[in-house]
Amino acid sequence: xxxxxxxxxxxxxxxxxxxxxxxxxxxxxxxxxxxxxxxxxxxxxxxxxxxxxxxxxxxxxxxxxxxxxxxxxxxxxxxxxxxxxxxxxxxxxxxxxxxxxxxxxxxxxxxxxxxxxxxxxxxxxxxxxxxxxxxxxxxxxxxxxxxxxxxxxxxxxxxxxxxxxxxxxxxxxxxxxxxxxxxxxxxxxxxxxxxxxxxxxxxxxxxxxxxxxxxxxxxxxxxxxxxxxxxxxxxxxxxxxxxxxxxxxxxxxxxxxxxxxxxxxxxxxxxxxxxxxxxxxxxxxxxxxxxxxxxxxxxxxxxxxxxxxxxxxxxxxxxxxxxxxxxxxxxxxxxxxxxxxxxxxxxxxxxxxxxxxxxxxxxxxxxxxxxxxxxxxxxxxxxxxxxxxxxxxxxxxxxxxxxx
Numbered sequence: 001x002x003x004x005x006x007x008x009x010x011x012x013x014x015x016x017x018x019x020x021x022x023x024x025x026x027x028x029x030x031x032x033x034x035x036x037x038x039x040x041x042x043x044x045x046x047x048x049x050x051x052x053x054x055x056x057x058x059x060x061x062x063x064x065x066x067x068x069x070x071x072x073x074x075x076x077x078x079x080x081x082x083x084x085x086x087x088x089x090x091x092x093x094x095x096x097x098x099x100x101x102x103x104x105x106x107x108x109x110x111x112x113x114x115x116x117x118x119x120x121x122x123x124x125x126x127x128x129x130x131x132x133x134x135x136x137x138x139x140x141x142x143x144x145x146x147x148x149x150x151x152x153x154x155x156x157x158x159x160x161x162x163x164x165x166x167x168x169x170x171x172x173x174x175x176x177x178x179x180x181x182x183x184x185x186x187x188x189x190x191x192x193x194x195x196x197x198x199x200x201x202x203x204x205x206x207x208x209x210x211x212x213x214x215x216x217x218x219x220x221x222x223x224x225x226x227x228x229x230x231x232x233x234x235x236x237x238x239x240x241x242x243x244x245x246x247x248x249x250x251x252x253x254x255x256x257x258x259x260x261x262x263x264x265x266x267x268x269x270x271x272x273x274x275x276x277x278x279x280x281x282x283x284x285x286x287x288x289x290x291x292x293x294x295x296x297x298x299x300x301x302x303x304x305x306x307x308x309x310x311x312x313x314x315x316x317x318x319x320x321x322x323x324x325x326x327x328x329x330x331x332x333x334x335x336x337x338x339x340x341x342x343x344x345x346x347x348x349x350x351x352x353x354x355x356x357x358x359x360x361x362x363x364x365x366x367x368x369x370x371x372x373x374x375x376x377x378x379x380x381x382x383x384x385x386x387x388x389x390x391x392x393x394x395x396x397x398x399x400x401x402x403x404x
Contacts, residue, residue: 001344001345001348001349002015002016002348003015003016003054003055003058003347003348004016004348004349004350005226005257005259005350005351006259006303006350007256007257007258007259008156008234008238008258008259008260009155009156009242009253009255009257009258011158013350014257016257017256018060018225018256019223019224019225019256022059022060022061023060023061023062023063024055024060024061024062024063024225024226025063025065025220025221025223025224025225025226026048026051026052026055026062026063026064026065026220026224026225026226026227026228027065027066027067027212027215027216027219027220027224027226027227027228027255028044028045028048028064028065028066028227028228028229029066029067029212029227029228029229029230029233029237030066030067030068030069030113031068031069031095031098032069032070032072032074032075033068033069033070033075033090033091033093033094033095033098034074034075034077034078034090034091034094035078035094036094036097036098036280036282037097037098037101037102037280037281037282038271038278038279038280038281039264039271039278039279039280039281039284039308040230040263040264040270040271040272041098041101041281042101042102042105042281042293042297043261043262043264043297043300043306044228044229044230044261045066045102045105045107046105046107046294046297046298046388047261047297047298047302047351047353048228048259048261048302049106049107049108049388050298050351050353050387050388051226051228051259051302051351052064052108053108053386053387053388053394054347054351054386057386062111063111063112063219063220064108064110064111064112064404065110065111065112065113065114065215065216065219065220066110066112066113067113067114067115067116067211067212067215068091068095068113068114068115068116069116069208069211069212070087070088070091070115070116070117071087071116071117071195071205071206071211072116072208075087075090075091076194076195078090080193084193087195091115097282100282101281101282101285102397103397103398103402104285104290104397104398105281105290105293105294105398106290106291106294106388106389106390106394106396106397106398106399107388107396107397108388108395108396108397108404109397109402109403109404110404111219111404112219114215114218114219116206116211116215117195119211119214119215119218120197120206122214122215122217122218123186123187123206123210123211123214124187124197124199124200125214126186126210126213126214126217126244126248127143127186127187127199127210128200129248130145130186130244130247130248131143133247133248134149135149135150135243135247135248136186137179138201139177140177140189141187141188141189141201141202141204142174142177142185142187142188142189142201142204143185143186143187143188143201144177144178144179144183144184144185144186145183145184145185145186145240145243145244145247146179146180146183147161147180147182147183147184147243148161148179148180149247150243150246150247152242152243152246153182153239153243154239155242156234156235156238156239156242156258157234157235157239161182164182164235164236164239165181165182167235169182169235169236170208170236171184171185171207171208171209171236171237171240172184173185173188174188182236184207184209184236184240185207185208186206186207186210186244187199187201187204187205187206187207187210188204188205188206188207189202189203189204190203190204190205208237209236209237209240209241209244210244212237212241213241213244213245213248216241216245217245217248217249222245222249222251222254223249223251223253223254223255223256224254224255224256225255225256225257226255226256226257226259227241227254227255227257227258227259228259228260228261229260229261230260230261230263231260231261231262231263231305232263232270233260234260238258238260241254242254242255259302260303261302261303262300262301262302262303262304262305262306263305264305264306264308265305265306265307265308266278266279266307266308267307268307270305271308279308281293284313288313289320290390290398291320291389291390291391291398292313292316292317292320293313294388294389295316295319295320295323295357295389296312296313296316298353298354298357298387299316299353299354299357300354301350301351301352301353301354302351302353303350319357319361322361322364322365322368323360323361323364323380323384323389323392324391325364325368326363326364326365326367326368326377326380327364327367327377327380327381327384327391327392330377330378330380330381331378332378333374333375333378334374334375334378335375335378335379335382336372336373336374336375336376336378336379337375338373339359339363339375339376339379339380339383340379340382340383342359343356343359343360343379343383343386346359347386353387356383356387357387360380360383360384363376363379363380364380367380381393
C-alpha cells in the first residue's frame with residue numbers, strides 16, 4: 001500500500017504524490033520566539049520530524065524548511081515590556097532554547113531555517129506583484145490583500161467567506177481602511193518606536209501571512225508538496241497563504257498536502273502563550289529522559305487533540321525500557337519481512353505512529369521472551385530509528401549529527 005496522507009484542503013486521505021518525482025518540498029510553520037518552547041511545540045515538531053524521517057526511509061529527497069517569525073506584534077510587545085530591549089536579542093535568546101529543546105528530542109535540523117527579517121525584499125516584491133495583479137490595494141501606506149478577488153477563499157476551512165468573517169480573526173487590523181471584512185495586511189505602517197524597512201508604500205513592516213509565503217517560495221519554489229503546522233493556523237494564516245501564493249504566482253495548487261497537527265491541551269484547554277497554561281519542554285526534560293518524551297508524543301496520532309497529564313509520562317517508562325532492551329545488541333543479517341510490512345502499513349495509513357508503536361511493542365515482547373521470528377530484532381531497531389529514537393541509532397543531534 002502506498003503512503004496516504006490526510007489533507008485539510010481536500011478533507012480526505014489521498015495517495016501521496018509529489019510535484020517532482022522522488023523529491024519532497026516541505027514547509028512547516030515555525031515559532032515566534034518571544035517566549036520559550038512549550039510541550040505543544042514539541043508535539044508538532046516531533047510529529048513532522050517523524051514524517052520527514054519516514055519519507056527519507058522511503059527513498060525521497062526531502063527539503064525541509066521551518067521559518068522563524070522574528071517580527072510581529074508579539075515580538076514588539078515583549079520588546080516594549082522589557083524596556084525597549086532589542087528584538088534580535090529576544091529572538092536569539094528564545095531561539096537558542098527552542099533549538100536546544102528540539103536537539104534533545106533528536107529532531108533533525110531543517111534544510112533551511114529562514115528568518116522573516118532576512119526576507120524583507122522578497123516580501124516587498126510579493127506584495128508588489130499582488131498589487132500589479134489586482135489582488136491587493138494600498139491605503140495610506142498600508143497594503144491589504146483583497147479576498148473577494150480570490151474565489152476559492154475559504155476552501156481550506158470548508159466554509160463560505162461569510163462564515164469566516166464571523167470567526168475571531170487575529171489578522172483583522174485597521175478595519176476602517178479595508179474594503180472587505182476578510183481583507184488582511186500584507187504591509188503595514190509602523191509606529192515611531194517599531195522596527196521598519198523601506199518600501200514603495202513608505203516605511204513599514206510585513207503582515208503575518210505574507211512572511212511565510214515569501215519564505216516558502218524563496219526556499220522551495222512556487223509549488224510545494226507539504227505544508228504543515230498546528231490546527232490553530234488553518235484560519236486565517238494558512239487560508240491567507242493559499243490566496244497570496246496562488247494569486248502571486250498564478251500556479252494552482254500552491255501546496256498538494258496541507259497537514260495540521262492537533263492541539264495539546266492542559267486540563268482540556270489548548271496550551272498557548274497567551275493563556276499562560278504552558279508545560280515547558282525544557283523543564284520536563286530535567287526529570288524525564290528526552291527519548292521518553294518523544295515516545296509519549298508519538299503515542300498520540302498527529303491529528304488528535306490530546307490532553308497532557310503529569311501522570312501520563314511515567315507510564316511510558318516500562319514501554320521504553322522494553323523497546324530499548326529488545327534492540328540492545330541487535331546485529332546484521334536479514335530483516336523480518338513480516339514486521340517490516342506491518343510497520344509500513346501503519347505508517348502508510350496517515351502516519352499512524354500509535355499503531356506502529358503497538359506493533360513494535362509486541363515485537364519487543366517477543367524478542368525478550370525468545371519467541372521472535374528470525375530478523376525481528378533487526379527490523380525492530382530499524383523501525384525505531386525511523387521513528388527518530390537515538391537509542392536505536394537514529395541520526396540526529398542526540399547522536400552528535402547536527403546536519404539537516
